[in-house]
Amino acid sequence: MRLATNPGNIGHSWHMKVFIGDECPHCKPNSERIKKPFTIYDDAVFGDGTRVNHSAEFIPGRVTDHTLFADPENLAAGNAPYIRKLELQKPALAKALKEGCWAQFQGQYFTCWDEARDQDLPNDYRGPDLRMVIPFAEAPVEWWYPHFTGTDWGVGSSQAASYLCVRTPADGWFPNGRVYVLKEFCRPDSYIDEYPAEFLRRFVIPELD
């Protein structure tokens, strides 16, 4: 069985788990936590720990390795026109695609999450608010809409939590309504015993001011 894919989007984490390892071989070629490229492994497992029961090998390839995407009308240019199209993607994704880098989305469940999503918008942009986190005062939500939190207490080493509002009435941009992230709280290397109080202070105790 052969699979070919790019970093990012649906399937990123699955391919990392089965073929690539916990870190990006392009960024960290000497890491113990990668599966070495061009090496056959017999112990691959899926995300839930089930054995793959087939050998697995990661064969990295870059768009500069070949000219398979050359325009038949302009073979001399090789893949250059295709690479220019890649560069139309968001800068971070374009870089990941060009370099074959798997780090950008590492450990990320929602690979569509993009902190820079509201940046570089044209001045005449008239679409919805694209920020990933929109404060309550600026989001088109009401206090009586259902709110919820999600948290990962991080096995004592770091914590992350989101405070969300679900879900706004349908509109032209979001025919199923939209879930807004109103607050985010991330702390690296923090002390777990202090976390519940900090979580309550930020998310649950009403803001009085």
Ligand SMILES: [Zn+2]
């Ligand atoms: Zn990388």
